Amino acid sequence: MRTVILDGTNNASPMSASILQVLRQRLAVSDEFTLREMTIAHCLGCFGCWVKNPGECVIDDAGRSVARAVARSELVVFLTPVTFGGYSSQLKKAVDRLIPNILPYFTTIDGETHHLKRYSNYANLLAIGLQESPDSRSDQVFRRLVQRNAINLHCARNATGVIDTNVDSTDKVQLLIDELLGQVGVQA
Amino acid sequence: MSKIKHALLLVGSVRARSSSAGLVKGLGDLLMSQGLTAETMLLIPDTLNRNWDGLLAAWERADLIVLSFPLYVDSLPSYVIRGLEMLAGWYQGCDTNTTKEFAVICNSGFPEASQNQTALSICELFAGQMGLRWLGGLPLGGGGALGGNTPQEAGGMMRNVVDALKLAASALVSGECIPDQAVELISKPFIPAFLYRIVGGRSFKQQAEKNGVGHQVKARPYQ
Numbered sequence: 001m002r003t004v005i006l007d008g009t010n011n012a013s014p015m016s017a018s019i020l021q022v023l024r025q026r027l028a029v030s031d032e033f034t035l036r037e038m039t040i041a042h043c044l045g046c047f048g049c050w051v052k053n054p055g056e057c058v059i060d061d062a063g064r065s066v067a068r069a070v071a072r073s074e075l076v077v078f079l080t081p082v083t084f085g086g087y088s089s090q091l092k093k094a095v096d097r098l099i100p101n102i103l104p105y106f107t108t109i110d111g112e113t114h115h116l117k118r119y120s121n122y123a124n125l126l127a128i129g130l131q132e133s134p135d136s137r138s139d140q141v142f143r144r145l146v147q148r149n150a151i152n153l154h155c156a157r158n159a160t161g162v163i164d165t166n167v168d169s170t171d172k173v174q175l176l177i178d179e180l181l182g183q184v185g186v187q188a
Numbered sequence: 189m190s191k192i193k194h195a196l197l198l199v200g201s202v203r204a205r206s207s208s209a210g211l212v213k214g215l216g217d218l219l220m221s222q223g224l225t226a227e228t229m230l231l232i233p234d235t236l237n238r239n240w241d242g243l244l245a246a247w248e249r250a251d252l253i254v255l256s257f258p259l260y261v262d263s264l265p266s267y268v269i270r271g272l273e274m275l276a277g278w279y280q281g282c283d284t285n286t287t288k289e290f291a292v293i294c295n296s297g298f299p300e301a302s303q304n305q306t307a308l309s310i311c312e313l314f315a316g317q318m319g320l321r322w323l324g325g326l327p328l329g330g331g332g333a334l335g336g337n338t339p340q341e342a343g344g345m346m347r348n349v350v351d352a353l354k355l356a357a358s359a360l361v362s363g364e365c366i367p368d369q370a371v372e373l374i375s376k377p378f379i380p381a382f383l384y385r386i387v388g389g390r391s392f393k394q395q396a397e398k399n400g401v402g403h404q405v406k407a408r409p410y411q
Contacts, residue, residue: 051392071410
């Protein structure tokens with residue numbers, strides 16, 4: 001399963017390194033983006049990717065590479081510290097820049113307004129959030145955010161895991177990742 | 189007597205004439221009509237990179253902070269999240285025992301105000317982490333219809349939004365939570381969703397045609 005990893009962590013850590021290693025072992029990773037090392041401008045909300053340069057951001061930087069890789073993938077992995085229940089700004093920069101991959105026109109999904117697909121196929125979504133210690137409210141909001149993103153980004157399947165970095169062991173992390181991969185259709 | 193004297197209105201949009209700015213100005217005008225002083229700052233990359241000290245000084249002056257932002261992919265724009273990260277980092281090293289009040293307005297390009305809920309929850313969690321007193325959030329669907337105007341200027345179909353802001357302002361000046369009635373009012377669709385979808389789609393098509401790419405809107409450059 002062609003996989004793109006968006007590493008939205010703010011710095012390298014033994015836990016994130018361990019997670020990435022497990023993912024590389026389990027998946028055919030076509031692109032791994034360490035977002036903090038990349039020059040990706042914030043989305044300007046200009047709609048240029050819809051009405052000036054359809055399908056591609058008007059900003060010519062690494063954000064285009066990420067959007068291109070995601071559009072061509074079968075699985076996208078978000079790795080991020082859980083930040084006020086959401087994504088880090090590093091990850092969110094890349095996610096905001098995925099808007100070219102959908103159309104400006106609207107449709108409804110379960111009675112709710114969303115944007116139409118631009119492409120025939122979209123990747124499934126696996127999100128792994130990191131928090132230092134258990135925080136049920138942040139965990140809950142994070143999971144809801146991923147579910148909402150999966151709708152808007154037309155991901156047929158999605159899975160979310162939250163790892164408590166001061167609590168969870170490496171073995172537990174491996175088991176969790178295998179479980180999550182199963183949820184998005186990756187066989188062990 | 190309320191301890192709320194001065195409000196900081198943060199606009200989390202990089203657009204020149206944004207609905208986020210119009211909404212918070214509309215609220216700000218109401219706050220000032222009830223005796224508060226207010227100042228407005230942009231919570232955008234330029235501020236974070238070049239006027240961080242100015243932002244912190246404004247933050248410290250304020251008793252009430254209102255953040256207004258557009259919904260980007262179910263959440264806050266990345267530069268607003270960056271601003272909140274920086275504020276949280278500053279707060280951790282800060283020696284303050286002054287509790288400030290925090291409220292937000294989120295506007296979305298989708299007609300359903302409910303789609304803003306996750307973003308509001310994120311703001312609430314930020315408030316908790318910062319030791320701010322959370323006074324609630326106002327979710328507006330179809331916010332693009334404001335076109336940079338305040339709801340008061342837009343009039344007509346924005347009357348529910350105006351009424352919601354009035355209720356919210358009355359609560360906020362007293363340090364009280366935004367009432368449910370204000371949330372219900374602002375959440376009411378001002379046109380039917382199906383009509384919004386039609387008008388919105390046509391608007392994008394027209395913009396594309398004006399830019400000479402009307403026939404390319406459905407291009408697939410990454411296929």
